[in-house]
Amino acid sequence: MDNDIERVLYSREEILQAAARLGKQLTTDFKDKKPIVISVLKGAILFTVDVIKEMDVYAELDFIDISSYHGGTESSGQIDLLHDLGTDIDGRNILIIEDIIDTGRTLKYLIDLLKQRNAAEIKVCTLLDKEEGRAVDVKADYIGFSVPNEFVVGYGLDYKELYRNLPYVGVLKPEVYTS
Ligand code: PRP
Numbered sequence: 001m002d003n004d005i006e007r008v009l010y011s012r013e014e015i016l017q018a019a020a021r022l023g024k025q026l027t028t029d030f031k032d033k034k035p036i037v038i039s040v041l042k043g044a045i046l047f048t049v050d051v052i053k054e055m056d057v058y059a060e061l062d063f064i065d066i067s068s069y070h071g072g073t074e075s076s077g078q079i080d081l082l083h084d085l086g087t088d089i090d091g092r093n094i095l096i097i098e099d100i101i102d103t104g105r106t107l108k109y110l111i112d113l114l115k116q117r118n119a120a121e122i123k124v125c126t127l128l129d130k131e132e133g134r135a136v137d138v139k140a141d142y143i144g145f146s147v148p149n150e151f152v153v154g155y156g157l158d159y160k161e162l163y164r165n166l167p168y169v170g171v172l173k174p175e176v177y178t179s
Contacts, residue, residue: 001163005154005170010145012167015127015155016050018144022125023054025142026095029123030057033093038085040110041065042164043099046156047127047144051097059095062087068106073151073159073177075102075135079109090118098126099156100147101140102133111138127155128169145169151177 010018037059039048052061065083068075094114101107107124114122125142132149151174153159154166159177 001166004163004173004176005166006173008168008170009147009152010155010169012155015047015144015169018127019047019050020054022142022144023051023056026051026125027054027056030055030059030093030095032057033121034058034060035093035095035123036060036062036087036089037095037097038110038114039063039097040099040106041083043156043158044097044127046164047099048097051125060087064110066106066110075105077105079106081113089114091120093121094119094123096122096124098124098140100128100130100152101126101138102130103135104133104138105136107138107140108136128152128157 037052039045041063062085064085066079067082068079070076111122124140126140127144128147129140129143130147130149150171152169153163153172154169156164158164159172
């Protein structure tokens with residue numbers, strides 16, 4: 001897989017350091033709030049595992065599977081809810097964990113859904129924030145790295161369902177998705 005990567009943006013060590021930094025802040029901010037941590041499948045799974053181990057608070061963990069890229073390099077604009085939460089979130093404090101916020105459409109869809117279900121407080125932690133890609137007005141509260149407007153894979157992020165298991169985030173060589 002390394003041969004398909006133009007350059008590494010964030011190494012495993014840098015990502016673990018970011019998770020530790022964010023986990024420390026989240027420990028302070030979520031003390032006594034007993035949050036439900038919602039990991040947005042599939043991309044956020046690797047980062048979620050790192051961050052929750054750094055959070056020294058009582059927290060529940062749940063998953064939701066939302067997809068809009070359908071394997072390609074650009075958001076389709078159509079959001080599909082593939083697997084719903086198993087927890088009643090009425091009145092609960094929520095921490096969403098994402099791998100990347102790009103157009104922001106996935107996050108907006110999820111925040112709207114959680115608000116409809118009467119969540120008390122919704123905060124967002126993302127490994128990567130691609131601000132240049134934003135099409136709707138959403139923001140993360142906790143950010144690992146701000147990324148340039150390039151197509152990145154690894155550490156949960158895929159191209160056609162591959163590269164999620166790369167232990168770093170890197171820029172995919174354009175010839176991989178143009179050929
Ligand atoms: C990716 C990523 C975010 C979303 C961000 O998910 O995991 O959830 O896209 O993009 P946006 O800000 O433009 O909406 P994807 O639809 O690829 O599903 P996946 O996590 O299963 O790969």
